[in-house]
Amino acid sequence: MRVILSGGGTGGHIYPALALSKVIKEHEPDSEFLYVGSLRGVEANIVPKTGMAFDQLEIQGFRRSLSFDNFKTLYFFLKAVHRAKKIIRDFKPDVVIGTGGYVSGAVVYAAQALKIPTVIHEQNSVAGITNRFLARKATRIGLAFQAAESQFPSEKTRLVGNPRAQEVAGIQSDFSWTEIGLTDNQPTLLIFGGSQGAPAINKAVLQAMSDFNQRSYQTVIVTGPKRFDSFQTQLKELNITPQAQIKILPYIDNMPAVLAKTAAIVARAGATSLAEITALGIPSILIPSPYVTGDHQRKNAQSLVEAGAALMITEDQLSEQKLMATVDQIMLDQTMRADMAKKAAAIGEPQAGEALYRLVLDAMAE
Numbered sequence: 001m002r003v004i005l006s007g008g009g010t011g012g013h014i015y016p017a018l019a020l021s022k023v024i025k026e027h028e029p030d031s032e033f034l035y036v037g038s039l040r041g042v043e044a045n046i047v048p049k050t051g052m053a054f055d056q057l058e059i060q061g062f063r064r065s066l067s068f069d070n071f072k073t074l075y076f077f078l079k080a081v082h083r084a085k086k087i088i089r090d091f092k093p094d095v096v097i098g099t100g101g102y103v104s105g106a107v108v109y110a111a112q113a114l115k116i117p118t119v120i121h122e123q124n125s126v127a128g129i130t131n132r133f134l135a136r137k138a139t140r141i142g143l144a145f146q147a148a149e150s151q152f153p154s155e156k157t158r159l160v161g162n163p164r165a166q167e168v169a170g171i172q173s174d175f176s177w178t179e180i181g182l183t184d185n186q187p188t189l190l191i192f193g194g195s196q197g198a199p200a201i202n203k204a205v206l207q208a209m210s211d212f213n214q215r216s217y218q219t220v221i222v223t224g225p226k227r228f229d230s231f232q233t234q235l236k237e238l239n240i241t242p243q244a245q246i247k248i249l250p251y252i253d254n255m256p257a258v259l260a261k262t263a264a265i266v267a268r269a270g271a272t273s274l275a276e277i278t279a280l281g282i283p284s285i286l287i288p289s290p291y292v293t294g295d296h297q298r299k300n301a302q303s304l305v306e307a308g309a310a311l312m313i314t315e316d317q318l319s320e321q322k323l324m325a326t327v328d329q330i331m332l333d334q335t336m337r338a339d340m341a342k343k344a345a346a347i348g349e350p351q352a353g354e355a356l357y358r359l360v361l362d363a364m365a366e
């Protein structure tokens with residue numbers, strides 16, 4: 001089949017689209033894909049590395065309040081829809097799939113105007129603005145959380161999970177911590193604040209660095225691509241030299257392979273990260289971002305906490321002491337980790353990619 005994928009702005013929207021493309025390719029090896037992202041979004045770094053054809057639109061988000069900027073945004077949106085229509089006419093897709101972010105708004109809207117079947121995927125329990133806008137004319141809607149059901153027309157909406165779960169669940173990882181200068185003989189804690197990094201997590205980790213320096217378990221700190229330099233500068237200012245069991249990175253490109261070798265995680269509670277953590281059965285400490293629509297990360301995190309798979313620290317409780325105490329609790333207790341791992345795996349959705357693929361076939365058959 002010929003497929004246009006679009007989702008952007010943040011990793012949580014991009015990786016599910018790429019994961020779905022792998023499932024489609026397994027079923028239909030001759031399939032052709034085109035990914036349409038935004039000019040400035042992180043998809044421009046992520047997608048071309050996979051070898052998938054990639055095109056870009058200039059687009060920006062709406063402000064929630066009335067402002068002159070919104071006229072400019074509207075202008076960009078209409079221009080982007082116009083270009084998206086041309087891209088669609090040239091590529092002739094059988095289906096157009098949107099996984100969230102402003103750019104998918106323009107691409108899927110253009111496809112709907114051209115009467116091409118469209119599928120949208122909502123990763124969160126609280127629907128994003130783009131998917132709410134696209135829902136009325138979408139042919140099918142795939143959800144990762146049951147809690148989002150009431151926000152979409154029921155007759156064409158299905159609970160499918162997050163396709164990234166299936167991608168990571170089956171992974172045969174040959175990653176070794178020695179590739180980044182660590183060893184494979186110690187349990188490794190991975191700290192990352194979603195795809196962009198999280199200032200509040202970085203700050204608490206910086207304050208706790210001298211504690212991490214004294215631990216025997218390994219710690220990998222992913223700062224986020226734009227926060228790496230300032231993290232290093234602050235380390236210098238604090239006069240702290242990370243010991244050999246600590247590694248600081250701006251971003252991890254091969255996350256599924258790395259996650260498969262990770263003992264425990266400290267992270268935000270973005271939906272795609274959680275799909276990965278549960279698919280692989282990894283114990284986690286979740287620090288939900290309070291800055292997202294409808295406080296959805298806290299709801300995401302709560303579902304793992306209730307299952308016994310995760311511990312939660314809210315951002316207002318986050319401190320060096322709280323972070324270290326919670327991390328030590330998990331990292332120094334292998335039995336606790338094993339129990340949480342089992343409970344995380346029990347709520348994983350290793351078939352999610354398959355379910356979304358079926359939904360795409362449904363949309364095309366209509």
Ligand SMILES: CC(=O)N[C@H]1[C@@H](OP(=O)(O)OP(=O)(O)OC[C@H]2O[C@@H](n3ccc(=O)[nH]c3=O)[C@H](O)[C@@H]2O)O[C@H](CO)[C@@H](O)[C@@H]1O
Nearest residue numbers: 010011012015123194195222251252255270271272273292
């Ligand atoms: C601040 C914000 O708006 N966050 C939203 C965004 O989060 P965000 O983009 O952070 O998305 P998620 O946490 O859901 O997913 C992050 C993705 O990036 C990957 N990754 C991360 C770090 C790294 O170094 N390498 C790497 O590959 C993770 O493995 C994962 O696949 O989209 C999610 C899914 O719609 C939402 O639930 C989040 O609330």
